[in-house]
Amino acid sequence: GENVEQHPSTLSVQEGDSAVIKCTYSDSASNYFPWYKQELGKGPQLIIDIRSNVGEKKDQRIAVTLNKTAKHFSLHITETQPEDSAVYFCAASREAGTALIFGKGTTLSVSS
Amino acid sequence: DVKVTQSSRYLVKRTGEKVFLECVQDMDHENMFWYRQDPGLGLRLIYFSYDVKMKEKGDIPEGYSVSREKKERFSLILESASTNQTSMYLCASTLGLAEYNEQFFGPGTRLTVL
Numbered sequence: 001g002e003n004v005e006q007h008p009s010t011l012s013v014q015e016g017d018s019a020v021i022k023c024t025y026s027d028s029a030s031n032y033f034p035w036y037k038q039e040l041g042k043g044p045q046l047i048i049d050i051r052s053n054v055g056e057k058k059d060q061r062i063a064v065t066l067n068k069t070a071k072h073f074s075l076h077i078t079e080t081q082p083e084d085s086a087v088y089f090c091a092a093s094r095e096a097g098t099a100l101i102f103g104k105g106t107t108l109s110v111s112s
Numbered sequence: 113d114v115k116v117t118q119s120s121r122y123l124v125k126r127t128g129e130k131v132f133l134e135c136v137q138d139m140d141h142e143n144m145f146w147y148r149q150d151p152g153l154g155l156r157l158i159y160f161s162y163d164v165k166m167k168e169k170g171d172i173p174e175g176y177s178v179s180r181e182k183k184e185r186f187s188l189i190l191e192s193a194s195t196n197q198t199s200m201y202l203c204a205s206t207l208g209l210a211e212y213n214e215q216f217f218g219p220g221t222r223l224t225v226l
Contacts, residue, residue: 099160
């Protein structure tokens with residue numbers, strides 16, 4: 001079945017630095033790739049997503065890139081702030097709105 | 113604002129008990145999902161439903177069942193709870209249309225089976 005690998009499992013950066021989280025997927029039919037942020041004691045919340053017909057998408061300090069040939073996609077956070085500290089999950093599915101397969105998560109710590 | 117609510121934040125049950133976890137969404141969403149979250153394993157899909165009275169197995173359905181009698185409510189049932197089902201359980205819903213695809217999550221239920 002579909003498998004999503006996520007690296008690194010933990011990431012520590014200084015405030016103002018950039019953070020990059022990478023994911024690879026196995027199902028070549030996947031075409032929807034969301035990223036979720038989970039703060040302590042809360043459910044995951046969507047922060048950005050990308051479809052297979054787009055190579056890059058930006059939303060302020062957050063960007064996602066997709067390489068369909070290599071079957072990997074990445075989350076980039078620039079000018080990190082302490083409130084970016086959370087667990088981040090990548091996910092993939094064949095169709096938006098359907099069941100997602102999640103990576104194992106990355107715990108991001110931003111120190112001031 | 114979409115709201116997904118789960119019946120309990122914390123639950124403690126004994127081995128062998130039948131356990132019901134309830135999830136309700138208030139935005140008329142078609143699709144609903146149950147995941148469990150364990151440290152180092154991420155979120156794993158247990159069951160999902162794309163319509164009332166419809167259910168599909170996810171990646172780890174063993175030991176669980178679900179019920180969707182009404183569109184807004186999706187229940188996860190542990191027929192006979194075991195200690196290896198101690199986990200965080202997350203419910204999610206989505207409209208089901210390609211252009212409105214965000215999955216909204218509830219706050220989770222932390223279940224401990226003794």
